[in-house]
Amino acid sequence: MSEKIISEKKTSYGSLDDVANTALFMAVFIGVWQIVFMLGIWPKISLPSPYMVAESFVKIIWNHSLPVSIGVTLARLVAAFVISIALGTLIGLVMIKFKGFGKMLSSFSAGLLSFPSIAWVPFSILLIGFNDFGILFVVIMSSIFSIMISTYSSIRNIPPIYLDAAKNMGAKGFYLFRHVTIPAATPSLIIGIRQAWSFAWHAIIGAEILMSIVGLGHILSVGRDFLDMGQVIASMITIFAIGLLVDRLLLFKLDERVRRKWGLDQHR
Amino acid sequence: MTKLQAKNIVKHFDHNGNSVLALDGINLNVEEGDFICIVGPSGCGKSTFLNVVAGLEKPNSGEILLNGKPISTPGPDRIMVFQEGALFPWLKVIDNVEFGLKMAGIPKGERRQISERYLDMMQLTKFADSYIYQLSTGMKQRVAIARALAMDPEILLMDEPFAALDSQTRDLLLVELQLIWERTKKTIIFVTHNISESVILGNRVVVFKNRPAKIKKEFVIDYRRPRLAEDENLQKYYHQILEELKSEVMARIKDENQ
Ligand SMILES: Nc1ncnc2c1ncn2[C@@H]1O[C@H](COP(=O)(O)OP(=O)(O)OP(=O)(O)O)[C@@H](O)[C@H]1O
Ligand SMILES: [Mg+2]
Numbered sequence: 001m002s003e004k005i006i007s008e009k010k011t012s013y014g015s016l017d018d019v020a021n022t023a024l025f026m027a028v029f030i031g032v033w034q035i036v037f038m039l040g041i042w043p044k045i046s047l048p049s050p051y052m053v054a055e056s057f058v059k060i061i062w063n064h065s066l067p068v069s070i071g072v073t074l075a076r077l078v079a080a081f082v083i084s085i086a087l088g089t090l091i092g093l094v095m096i097k098f099k100g101f102g103k104m105l106s107s108f109s110a111g112l113l114s115f116p117s118i119a120w121v122p123f124s125i126l127l128i129g130f131n132d133f134g135i136l137f138v139v140i141m142s143s144i145f146s147i148m149i150s151t152y153s154s155i156r157n158i159p160p161i162y163l164d165a166a167k168n169m170g171a172k173g174f175y176l177f178r179h180v181t182i183p184a185a186t187p188s189l190i191i192g193i194r195q196a197w198s199f200a201w202h203a204i205i206g207a208e209i210l211m212s213i214v215g216l217g218h219i220l221s222v223g224r225d226f227l228d229m230g231q232v233i234a235s236m237i238t239i240f241a242i243g244l245l246v247d248r249l250l251l252f253k254l255d256e257r258v259r260r261k262w263g264l265d266q267h268r
Numbered sequence: 269m270t271k272l273q274a275k276n277i278v279k280h281f282d283h284n285g286n287s288v289l290a291l292d293g294i295n296l297n298v299e300e301g302d303f304i305c306i307v308g309p310s311g312c313g314k315s316t317f318l319n320v321v322a323g324l325e326k327p328n329s330g331e332i333l334l335n336g337k338p339i340s341t342p343g344p345d346r347i348m349v350f351q352e353g354a355l356f357p358w359l360k361v362i363d364n365v366e367f368g369l370k371m372a373g374i375p376k377g378e379r380r381q382i383s384e385r386y387l388d389m390m391q392l393t394k395f396a397d398s399y400i401y402q403l404s405t406g407m408k409q410r411v412a413i414a415r416a417l418a419m420d421p422e423i424l425l426m427d428e429p430f431a432a433l434d435s436q437t438r439d440l441l442l443v444e445l446q447l448i449w450e451r452t453k454k455t456i457i458f459v460t461h462n463i464s465e466s467v468i469l470g471n472r473v474v475v476f477k478n479r480p481a482k483i484k485k486e487f488v489i490d491y492r493r494p495r496l497a498e499d500e501n502l503q504k505y506y507h508q509i510l511e512e513l514k515s516e517v518m519a520r521i522k523d524e525n526q
Binding site: 161162164165166167168169170171175179180183184186261262263 | 319322324342343344346347348350352354355356357358359367368371372399400401402415419
């Protein structure tokens with residue numbers, strides 16, 4: 001019991017430390033930025049001051065373009081990501097079931113894993129059109145392969161001893177899958193999901209810059225069209241913050257929880 | 269009555285393209301209620317044999333008969349205590365012990381009762397809610413034993429289950445296992461490196477030859493129970509078995525130096 005209390009304290013201090021470190025880093029960053037601005041190397045229009053960016057922030061929040069963009073982008077992202085996970089997992093499982101097919105598809109998808117998401121855009125515009133579905137398509141194609149490969153390899157890399165022990169106790173079929181295969185593969189599956197998430201996030205901003213009339217990527221490109229660097233930087237900061245928050249608060253937390261339970265965080 | 273029959277079991281493994289013969293025609297009749305100990309040099313094929321009996325490994329030829337019927341798949345009638353423990357890191361200790369019971373459809377209350385009884389026997393009650401990584405090697409081994417006993421199988425297959433235990437715990441469990449065996453009339457096949465362990469536990473001790481494994485000799489140990497580790501009268505069996513085993517271990521060492 002006392003051990004538990006100590007370890008919980010340690011982690012909450014840990015996250016306080018994180019917050020303090022981040023705040024310190026931000027302060028230094030903004031300070032340097034301000035100094036560079038005051039040196040006047042670039043004209044104001046190319047490099048606004050932190051204060052001017054803050055004003056842009058207030059402006060795009062006030063005229064609702066920022067909240068609406070965030071909403072639209074996240075809605076698209078969630079829709080695409082859910083499809084990507086469902087379909088990717090399914091294909092991954094089929095790859096395991098049919099070994100020849102799995103081998104073939106895994107080398108094929110390894111190539112597509114590093115395929116730049118932006119390069120799907122022209123294809124998607126011509127195939128599906130200049131619309132939401134076209135954007136979803138780009139995001140799905142950019143993230144589904146890492147889900148497929150991670151499902152395939154996570155399950156194949158389960159130590160056989162777990163499956164042996166479960167079979168020995170009479171587990172088979174769906175019960176074996178649900179109560180042994182899935183949990184045994186979970187730490188590695190989460191890594192795949194984190195990777196897919198980051199691919200999806202890259203893809204949606206890129207796709208929105210090129211093929212959307214709303215969304216975070218869109219207000220970024222509007223900023224460019226109107227030579228409004230304040231809005232460009234404000235959008236970039238928003239994109240950065242959302243990416244960080246989702247990874248840290250959701251995926252990283254999940255990963256950490258599983259790793260702690262498994263005792264995978266015992267490295268000294 | 270013959271509980272389990274191994275008929276001419278042959279098993280080879282593929283070792284980087286070469287075929288390695290692990291089991292070279294094992295014939296063994298296990299009577300109901302037998303406590304068989306298998307001793308043999310490291311790497312001779314003891315675990316492989318248990319895996320074949322458990323149905324986890326398919327023999328290249330030969331067959332295993334359980335109650336006269338050939339078996340080829342694993343089943344909860346033959347529960348194994350794996351050499352590596354093989355506990356599930358995503359489950360708490362108590363849920364590990366209950367894994368097989370849950371699958372067998374035993375209701376929750378009864379499951380708890382059974383798992384608590386065996387955790388108590390293994391002196392692990394305090395660790396019921398721990399995760400596996402929080403246990404020492406010996407504690408893990410005891411969880412694995414509790415999990416196997418909780419399943420109450422017809423045949424218990426134990427692969428060096430006491431290897432990681434301190435000698436006090438081992439002595440306690442040596443007595444405990446004999447009592448369980450006498451009480452439940454279970455059939456047990458128990459693999460060990462440790463000759464005194466085999467003499468204390470087994471009513472039959474089977475010595476495996478160096479790889480490829482064959483049965484070299486069998487000893488029947490007819491002596492009152494519960495046998496204690498310090499019993500002088502067991503010494504004569506110990507020396508007989510040691511004599512048989514020594515030459516096999518020497519053969520293995522020679523093998524490895526070639
Ligand atoms: N899956 C496998 N693939 C290839 N070779 C294997 C495999 N399992 C076992 N072997 C080989 O079979 C032989 C017997 O192994 P086994 O694990 O049965 O030995 P053992 O008698 O249990 O040894 P120990 O007492 O050290 O546990 C060894 O030579 C080993 O290299
Ligand atoms: Mg072994």
